[in-house]
Amino acid sequence: MSEPQRRGPVPGGPPAARMMMAGGPPEKLEDFKGSTKRLLKLLKPQRLYVGGALAFGAVGVFLSVLGPYLLGHATDVIFAGYLGRSLPGGVTKEQAVEQLRAGGQDTQADLLSGVDFVPGQGIDFDRLARGLAWVALIYVFAWVFGVFQGRLTTRAVQSAVYDLRQQVADKLGRLPLSYFDQQARGEVLSRATNDTDNIAQTLQQTFAQLVTALLMIVGVLGMMFWISPLLALIALFTVPLSIWLTTVIGKRSQPQFVAQWKVTGHLNGHIEEMFTGHTLVKVFGRQAESSAVFQEHNDKLYASSFRAQFISGLIQPAMMFISNVNYVLVAVVGGLRVASGTLTLGEVQAFIQYSRQFSQPLTQVASMANLVQSGVASAERVFALLDAPEQSPDPAPVTLDGVRGRIAFEDVSFRYLPDKPLIEHLNLIVEPGQTVAIVGPTGAGKTTLVNLLMRFYDVTGGRITLDGVDIASMPREQLREQIGMVLQDTWLFGGSIADNIGYGADSPDIAAIHAAAEAAHVEGFVRMLPDGYDTTIDEEGSNVSAGQKQLVTIARAFLAEPSILILDEATSSVDTRTEVLIQRAMATLRTGRTSFVIAHRLSTIRDADVILVMENGTIVEQGTHDSLIAADAAYARLYSAQFAQAVVELD
Template sequence: MTAPRRPGPPVGGPPAVRMMAGPAPTEKLQDFKGSTLRLLRRLKPQRVLVGFVMLAGAVSVALSVIGPYLLGHATDVIFRGVIGQMFSPSETKADVVAGLRARGEGTQADLLSALDFTPGRGIDFDALARVLAWVAIVYVFAWLFGILQGRITATVVQRAVYHLRQEVEAKLSRLPLSYFDQQPRGEVLSRATNDTDNIAQTLQQTFAQLITSLLMIVGVLGAMFWISPLLALIALVTVPVSFFVTTAVGKRSQPNFVAQWATTGRLNGHIEEMFTGHSLVKVFGRQDEAAAVFQEHNDKLYASSFRAQFISGLIQPAMMFISNLNYVLVAVVGGLRVASGSLSLGEVQAFIQYSRQFSQPLTQVASMANLIQSGVASAERVFALLDAPEQSPEPGAVALPSVRGEIVFDDVSFRYVPDKPLISSLNLSVSPGQTVAIVGPTGAGKTTLVNLLMRFYDVDSGRILLDGVDIATMPREQLREEIGMVLQDTWLFGGTIAENIAYGADTFDMAAVQAAAEAAHVDAFCRTLPDGYETVIDEEGSNVSAGQKQLITIARAFLAEPSILILDEATSSVDTRTEVLIQRAMATLRENRTSFVIAHRLSTIRDADVILVMENGQIVEQGTHDSLIAARGAYARLYSAQFAQAVAEVD
């Protein structure tokens, strides 16, 4: 093994049970036209292949248009033979027509005068075979070019969606932490998975078909005008009617498709939350409540999906009705034109086929409206993610050649919500190698201080200096590479124990992994497992205990060898004996490193170089353990209330 596998979703992390959701997605399309054009522009890199799609479609359509015309010739061959057999070979065509007129049968005379037949001659089967052979060849090649078009279309669409997924993945890595704090995790996942899949399905099913349908409309219309301008004008009456029906239905179905995918995102968010925190839901007996919320989202999804599909589904039967009316008009007028001798029977037959071909793409384009609206609704949601504000840019960011670990908070102020100040005018100076413990009640700003140091959030005012350099001018990547973090919440990934320990390393070195594991006391329990370091942590992380998960994360920090170390209640999940061992290991890990230790268990930070007591975003006390106890202030009250008796018993 040369490098640690980069695992996928976290295992054993904090349950993402957020009962407050982010902003509700809009229930109507903001810009249907703009989103559609933006989606189509994503095909621009594949413009050469798109050109081949159009070319293959044009050839397939042209051949499909020629087919009915050739079949019309076959009909004429048969009709001429049938008519020819009805008269004596001794007569000529002129004699037959003249005789009909003499008997007062002018309509029949007009019909036969326009027909090229020979009295007494039956069906010319050789000519019929040649025509049918050409028809077969034409339709076979039309089919082959249709297959080619479908193959190229699949390549174009999948490449476009492949790059879209890449952009979404890259975008997620550039979004600030505040974006994920405001969005349910399932909603983000739905946009990255369900919506992109729906875009792929929409493009796959509509892109080539739309091109083919439009080309078919143009090609068939040209053939219809070639045969009979009058009948073509009659057929054209259906176009504005079809457009009106499609537009009217589309306007009613659009909001329902938007609601469908917005509700899908909320439903996925709820499912992700409930199953990630499944144990918590069962512990507090909230299964019925979770099921009720699921039922509520599911009912809304059913209602919006039903309305969207039902309303958009009205298009096709309406178009079929219009198509049938067009068929009747063409058949009646065409029959009269044949009777008058203006058209042959084969030409009318071909025209009727063309009228069907003309109606079919109109119906297809109209029926694609539901797919297109659904796809554009998903595209708008994905584009909203891609357009979300990113982390502030880093123009001219300069990396430090080396990091000593001197940190200064200079008049720092910060608030998560504009009208609710959290940290105001905070000043702090930490020397290289110092261990700084941060204590205080929940909500005092302890973790916020660390988030600002990591640049998960940027300060509102003031600055944070690392070795005299404002971290706002440093590349975030370099800043975070210099900081190792062990959180109270254990974040492990589906993979082996060795891979989890090596996650923060550039290369996989088993000897280094084992050394880190020994220092963090992972080696002891690892050797009791059947597969040792190759033990695969399952999806729920249930084959290792909570304390063992914590030890693995600590070993990961050992291996990373950061310049600055952050420990956020890192021993909260281990027993007292293991905690003592980890404290000794951490003392070694903290040597020559600047360390920040966030702790509620004050017995773990008695040896810190300086202890900061925070309340309401302010440092109200700072000093060593002994000096703060002697001062009998906030720290002394916390220590006395929480740990004095427990520490006495342990000592």
């Protein structure tokens, strides 16, 4: 079938430009917590991978946490050997300590009382080697478990984002045409691509690190309390300050990330529009204006991005400062505890490592705040797309025994906006095989009538029937299978000419494609191309003329062989000679089919069975060309105006 309708509604409806002038559709209110929970729910179907990643991460963190404790024992072995070698042998540790106390050296005695040494013996290298070997083995296994955790995390995240992209693609297929009329195309593309990619990047970079960081905090905190509750409390003293700083800075940066991605969508929309219409921009000398608008959006994006990144970037240096304060406190108090013999040097060394490990995940979590906020801002935009109202669901297929093509509009009313009626109580019956031409001034409701027949929009009152069956009771796909459509606005996709013509039918053979091309007079210009039907055209069809693109879309409709044919200014882009040939081919194509022809050139519809004259959504006249001319009313005025214009152009 021909390409789907992409033109916005008539001036009586809500065109995109009007909505944008009014401020566009309302933005979804910011809901950071709700969007975050919903974002995490994307991982629920991947709970097996998530659970595996958590298990491997927990084991890896446990081994990593155990390492400093064993290294502290190795330090104690070295320190004990050094002290033992510096003292005379032949006495026990207790005796050596008592000798120091008797000599008035209480500080040294307190220090030695907390060390497991043997006077006269040096470093026990066998014990040291065994301890270091265990440390090396533990760190190797921690690395292996980290690799498995990373693989499972990647699988979970990428699978979740794959599902999200599928949801977005399916949602776009369920959205009504009115949604795209009210949204800039670049804005929709930005949500479906940029925002989705940003969500993937955020989850990939933060999920594994966040889980590891939280497990590390719990494990390290447990070891810190195991070694010294006093030092652990000192280390925890800085945590409330860290949380408070992160919260304060985060609240100020989150609105900037929301603004950043909102402006990104506006910038993408402007670029897409200017690139699509770059020829018109140059023809009307609007390059400077286009550049100025781009510069305005770019400046806003720079400002919001700078503020978002700068404010969120303050978290990490603030956390580093708090971490350094914590390090100094632990070092000073720990040194005093070693001097009093309450802790060993190795335990203090391990605790200092743990304090660094404790502050490091806190710093990581804080530094990931900008990524999380950016990802949640993108998620909020994607969720707004997913939450947009959908078109009404399709009913079950109905049985159609040979579509004859009788169309009836029964008391049909329609309005794009609730308070602005466009079509009121319209009644029309089109018999099978009739050709109905629809004429009228711009904004009269001609294209709206076709939109209702195709169910791009649903009527707000009355009903439309096909062979007596209400089209609202038919699935849209089943209805549109019976209709072929050729628009004034052509649409071609990247591929060969044969592929574009073959889009009108399921798996057509090359003979059928050639026959449709010949009927639509595509054969003539295709023979002049180097690769013939295999000539590749781009998405914009820039390597073929506007008239040639129109011929390809007409050939597509020929191939579809529909029961109902809709021609919306289908020959507007072709020359007069080709138009005559296409009109003859169209006459053959329309034989036995119900046809609707929207035309501004009234000379092309003289042979229509019925001509409908519409004004303000109402049929003010209907009849044949001769009868309407004889009536000397609205149609006669339109015809006379065009004839007079033609005479002026000739003069």
